[in-house]
Amino acid sequence: MNSAPLLLLQQSLPPISPTENLIIKLKTPLPVHNSKTGARTPTSSSSSSLCYIRACAGKTTRRVGRGRRSNLDDYHATLTALNSKGRFPRKSLGQYYMLDSEINEQLTAAANVGEGDVVLEIGPGTGSLTNVLISAGAFVLAIEKDPHMATLVSERFAEAERFKVLKEDFVKCHIHSHISSLLGSIKQSGANSRYAKVVANIPFNISTDVVKQLLPMGDIFSDVVLLLQEETALRLVESFLQTSEYRPINILVNFYSDPEFIIKVDAAVVKFKLKQPAHYPPVSSTKSFFSMHICMPMEIENALGNVGRPSTSRPEELSLDDFVKLHNLIVKV
Numbered sequence: 404m405n406s407a408p409l410l411l412l413q414q415s416l417p418p419i420s421p422t423e424n425l426i427i428k429l430k431t432p433l434p435v436h437n438s439k440t441g442a443r444t445p446t447s448s449s450s451s452s453l454c455y456i457r458a459c460a461g462k463t464t465r466r467v468g469r470g471r472r473s474n475l476d477d478y479h480a481t482l483t484a485l486n487s488k489g490r491f492p493r494k495s496l497g498q499y500y501m502l503d504s505e506i507n508e509q510l511t512a513a514a515n516v517g518e519g520d521v522v523l524e525i526g527p528g529t530g531s532l533t534n535v536l537i538s539a540g541a542f543v544l545a546i547e548k549d550p551h552m553a554t555l556v557s558e559r560f561a562e563a564e565r566f567k568v569l570k571e572d573f574v575k576c577h578i579h580s581h582i583s584s585l586l587g588s589i590k591q592s593g594a595n596s597r598y599a600k601v602v603a604n605i606p607f608n609i610s611t612d613v614v615k616q617l618l619p620m621g622d623i624f625s626d627v628v629l630l631l632q633e634e635t636a637l638r639l640v641e642s643f644l645q646t647s648e649y650r651p652i653n654i655l656v657n658f659y660s661d662p663e664f665i666i667k668v669d670a671a672v673v674k675f676k677l678k679q680p681a682h683y684p685p686v687s688s689t690k691s692f693f694s695m696h697i698c699m700p701m702e703i704e705n706a707l708g709n710v711g712r713p714s715t716s717r718p719e720e721l722s723l724d725d726f727v728k729l730h731n732l733i734v735k736v
């Protein structure tokens with residue numbers, strides 16, 4: 404570890420109690436903070452990267468990537484928030500906290516969040532992304548599973564009128580009814596938000612659940628912008644036909660949305676532009692489309708021939724359009 408940047412970091416941080424066992428790991432030097440002028444001078448090359456605190460074997464690790472200019476104010480706010488509760492990030496909850504406000508701003512910009520937008524944030528943690536969303540003028544509904552973090556974030560934004568946090572597990576909560584009633588109440592108050600947006604730095608262990616639950620909700624959400632692990636993002640957005648990575652989840656993603664990579668750093672920001680139900684591919688029933696159907700081989704071979712595909716086609720060789728045609732031929736609902 405490079406001791407010089409560690410010294411700088413210690414000088415510029417709020418005091419950390421030794422009992423908190425905070426480990427600060429630096430991969431590259433932090434920007435130098437001049438305590439007299441307040442100026443920050445980047446000390447290394449400025450290639451893009453993430454900067455966050457994450458759970459690491461029960462301890463707290465600050466990860467600094469390849470030299471992105473970090474926002475020290477946000478860094479202070481995050482550490483102060485954690486210090487105030489004597490909390491360590493928990494690996495089981497996928498807890499790592501974003502320190503780099505620039506990434507939070509890019510997430511917010513990717514969803515074009517503006518005045519009066521309704522935004523769902525999953526896992527606000529210490530509230531660094533929440534802060535950027537509220538500053539952009541959004542009504543933020545946050546769902547936080549960890550009751551300690553939910554209390555922390557509700558205290559942090561106690562003064563904000565446009566913020567509400569629910570202490571719930573996203574996977575189990577009734578997100579559709581929460582958002583529908585919020586959209587309804589905002590409409591009554593005169594604002595004009597027909598669709599909500601999702602902007603979140605989600606715990607990686609629930610990313611598939613989040614995608615499967617949210618993408619079919621094009622009736623209430625217009626955009627879903629997520630910070631995902633790069634491999635998950637690649638699997639969801641860039642799996643191509645004819646490859647072994649092409650899976651049923653790709654059919655679901657493309658059925659319900661137009662996915663797009665926004666930034667690719669240590670992790671990746673992905674935007675799913677949700678299709679409205681009227682624009683879903685023409686299947687008689689989405690429930691039936693995503694269910695398994697048992698057919699005789701002959702029936703499948705005939706259907707493949709009818710949609711212009713070889714009878715020996717493997718699933719990964721069939722496009723969403725092929726599956727839609729096959730479904731409509733085979734299943735009469």
Ligand SMILES: C[S@@+](CC[C@H](N)C(=O)[O-])C[C@H]1O[C@@H](n2cnc3c(N)ncnc32)[C@H](O)[C@@H]1O
Nearest residue numbers: 496499500501526527528547548549572573604
């Ligand atoms: C990756 S951290 C992100 C924190 C914050 N958004 C940030 O960018 O710094 C994930 C957050 O999601 C919370 N979380 C984990 N599992 C959850 C679940 N099933 N439902 C809701 N929140 C969850 C964690 O407690 C944690 O605060």
